[in-house]
Amino acid sequence: MTSITSETIFSPAAAGEGPADRGTSGSVARTRDWARIARRHAQSDRAQGILQLLSTIIPLAAIWTAMILTVHDHYWLTLLMSVVAAGLVVRLFIIQHDCGHRSFFQSKWLNDLTGTLIGFVTLTPHEYWRRAHNIHHATCGNLEGRGIGDLELLTVAEYRALSPWRRLAYRIYRHPLVILGIGPIYVFVVKYRLPLDLIRREPKLIRGVMIANLGIVGLLLALGLAFGFTEVLMVQAPIILLSSAIGVWLFYVQHQFEQTYWQDRENWDFHEAAVMASSHYDLPRLLRWFTGNIGLHHIHHLSCRIPNYRLRDCLEDIPALKSLNRLTLRDSLHCMRLALWDENRQRLISFRTLRKG
Numbered sequence: 001m002t003s004i005t006s007e008t009i010f011s012p013a014a015a016g017e018g019p020a021d022r023g024t025s026g027s028v029a030r031t032r033d034w035a036r037i038a039r040r041h042a043q044s045d046r047a048q049g050i051l052q053l054l055s056t057i058i059p060l061a062a063i064w065t066a067m068i069l070t071v072h073d074h075y076w077l078t079l080l081m082s083v084v085a086a087g088l089v090v091r092l093f094i095i096q097h098d099c100g101h102r103s104f105f106q107s108k109w110l111n112d113l114t115g116t117l118i119g120f121v122t123l124t125p126h127e128y129w130r131r132a133h134n135i136h137h138a139t140c141g142n143l144e145g146r147g148i149g150d151l152e153l154l155t156v157a158e159y160r161a162l163s164p165w166r167r168l169a170y171r172i173y174r175h176p177l178v179i180l181g182i183g184p185i186y187v188f189v190v191k192y193r194l195p196l197d198l199i200r201r202e203p204k205l206i207r208g209v210m211i212a213n214l215g216i217v218g219l220l221l222a223l224g225l226a227f228g229f230t231e232v233l234m235v236q237a238p239i240i241l242l243s244s245a246i247g248v249w250l251f252y253v254q255h256q257f258e259q260t261y262w263q264d265r266e267n268w269d270f271h272e273a274a275v276m277a278s279s280h281y282d283l284p285r286l287l288r289w290f291t292g293n294i295g296l297h298h299i300h301h302l303s304c305r306i307p308n309y310r311l312r313d314c315l316e317d318i319p320a321l322k323s324l325n326r327l328t329l330r331d332s333l334h335c336m337r338l339a340l341w342d343e344n345r346q347r348l349i350s351f352r353t354l355r356k357g
Contacts, residue, residue, distance in 0.1 A: 094292030
């Protein structure tokens with residue numbers, strides 16, 4: 001692994017202060033200093049936002065048209081183009097994500113409108129997702145705050161307390177084929193049509209969910225009547241499969257890495273968790289473009305009001321974050337085996353590590 005962790009960045013040699021463990025006054029003070037620097041970049045730019053929207057929507061429309069034209073005679077080419085189309089849908093989702101934080105534009109109304117319309121393409125009800133995701137930000141790294149807007153994660157003690165059948169169910173849930181195969185389709189195609197986890201608590205969210213469902217149905221009806229329902233399905237299915245899997249993978253790697261951060265409520269600190277519970281997914285330049293720099297996730301959690309087009313500028317202002325919790329594409333592949341939070345070792349471990357003791 002090439003990452004530098006909190007034990008390194010907050011060691012006496014690196015930071016010049018305090019013991020080398022999390023939760024020290026020195027580490028908390030340093031993360032709050034970083035948060036103050038990050039907030040300077042929390043400035044949206046309407047022109048830059050519109051340019052980013054156009055540079056995503058126009059290529060997506062062009063590729064989608066090319067896919068529909070090749071769907072009968074050259075379906076192999078349609079499938080190849082679906083990879084690029086899925087990448088553009090992911091980029092569109094990152095814009096919706098920024099709108100959810102109301103950081104993409106200065107106007108609250110314009111953020112909400114843009115996010116709602118994008119949700120018709122990403123299959124994501126904007127207001128519901130905005131609320132769930134903000135809960136995730138407010139509770140990230142807090143063991144008592146798990147359950148909304150995140151993947152299920154058990155501690156070693158919780159896992160050992162389960163019955164054999166429930167242990168098996170959890171192992172199945174954490175399997176890569178479920179997390180990246182069944183899971184994304186369930187979330188984006190099924191769950192988001194009526195996400196009861198929050199609607200039971202906040203019934204007013206049902207309105208936004210129904211607007212999203214009507215928008216999705218209306219868009220599919222229009223496309224189906226224009227190009228044929230079978231043809232639209234053949235084009236959309238691979239795009240949805242790929243983009244939803246990529247989206248879940250990105251979210252997984254952003255928080256499910258070995259030396260992430262989890263604390264009980266008493267020892268949890270918002271700013272420290274923002275940095276330590278989030279990775280720096282250092283992707284190649286082209287992939288950074290498709291993913292809207294969301295790999296700079298520790299910076300995003302420091303100040304969620306920074307639009308994606310300013311995240312790299314913020315990184316330059318906080319050099320220490322370039323190497324903190326850094327994961328390369330190759331490094332990230334090892335994260336899929338991690339499944340349990342070991343409170344004694346203060347790190348995520350695999351089922352195999354648990355068996356070895």
